[in-house]
Structure formats: structure tokens, C-alpha cells
Amino acid sequence: MEPLLIAGHEIKAGETKRIEIPMVRLYTDTTMSIPVYVKRGKRNGPTLFLSAAIHGDELNGIEIINRIINSKAIRTLKGTLIAVPMVNVYGVLNQSRYLPDRRDLNRSFPGSQRGSLAARMAYTFLNEIVAKADYGIDFHTGAIHRSNLPQIRANLDDAETLDLAKAFGIPVLLNANLRDGSLRQCAADLGTKILLYEAGEALRFDELAIRAGVKGAIKVMRHLGMLNKSKARVKKEIEPYIARQSGW
Structure with missing residues (x-):
């Protein structure tokens, strides 16, 4: 396996590292950075990124990623796992969906090296994380006072993406x-x-x-051959319902 380079940090096969990707400074001259957890197996396999809190008030994904990176299941990892529990660190600190200038980070891709805070963050995340992965799972929630039924949203017209969505193992796919x-x-x-x-x-x-x-992400990793198959008795999976539209 070739060494993986993220924000100037080299991660070799068999290594686990926690990296800080620096962003801009606050008006207090405090440097803000995005925390990244990288685990590389000793054997070849796909590269999967996990991301959460692109909207800073969406907290479930932070805990999902925290549990995954501390799970015994990933000890036998093949390939590479890149986990980013807080993409929009500013929003998390302020309990806000948006960045300080009220821009939505998830409408700012692909971003640019120069420009607004959102543009620079989007550019860095896309090029340092997403571009180096074969697959990704991005974790979200509903808005304030709006609870979403657990669901996978994806381009289900793509056969491989549909297989991944089914492997996640929840009843509703959109x-x-x-x-x-x-x-x-x-x-x-x-x-x-x-x-x-x-x-x-x-x-x-x-x-x-x-x-x-947590269970869904682990199932996807097993589907991709990144983790060993579970030795526990496998329950019969329910065929998910595929929706073509949604509403409140």
C-alpha cells in the first residue's frame, strides 16, 4: 500500500493517526482546525470516509463516528478509514447549522482556495478527504424541532450505490x-x-x-470487504422501501 498524504501528514499501512487540518483564524487569533481520524489496515482494501456535522447543529453523526472509531470491529480493517466527526467546527461550537457568515457549507462545494470561509472549508475538505476516498457516508439529522425517520439518501439509479444503500440495512431509501x-x-x-x-x-x-x-456503517464496511463478516447469526434482512420523493 502506498502511503496516504493528508494535509502534509503521511499515514502508512498499519498506522492510526489523529490529524488536525488547519482552517482560518478567529478574530481572537485562535487557529481553528478540523479533526480527522485515519486508520489504515495492513492489507489492501477500499478507502471510506465518514463525515458528520457539515451542519453544526446536527449532532447524531458526531457520536456515530465516535463509536465507530472506538469499536473493536475495525481492529481487523482492510484498506483505509478516514473519519471526520466535525466538519463545520464553527457551527458545532455555536450550536448553529451555518457558518458565522450564515453560509451553508453543504451548498458551498467545490469551494475555492480563496474566497469566503465556506468556500475555503469546502475546498479543503473536498481535496484533502473526499478526493482520496472511493466511498463515503455523510451523517445528517433533520432541522430544529423536525425529526427525520432514519433513511438513506443517495443516487439509487447507480447500481453500486444502490447495493451500498441496501447493505446499510435500514427500511427506507430515498x-x-x-x-x-x-x-x-x-x-x-x-x-x-x-x-x-x-x-x-x-x-x-x-x-x-x-x-x-453505527450498525449501518459497519455493515457497509463489511459489504465492501473492509471488515470480516460477522460470526453472529445473521437475521433475514427486510427489503427496503425505495421512495422517489419526500415531504414534511
């Missing part, structure tokens, strides 16, 4: 159109297959949604 400026759209342009997991509401930890997210 064939969602790509939105301009979204992470999903830019990941698709790069050839990275991506699932978006929606469950629960903003500013709340929902234990059922978190457990489903």
Missing part, C-alpha cells in the same frame, strides 16, 4: 436528486460513491438513530 453545491454532487463528480444518512433532529442525541447509524 432516491434523492443531487443539489448544486452539495457534498454529494461534488463527490459524484469525483467518482466517489456516497450515502447520506438522515435520522433524528438537530441539537438532540437520539440513541436509536445513533445505533442504527
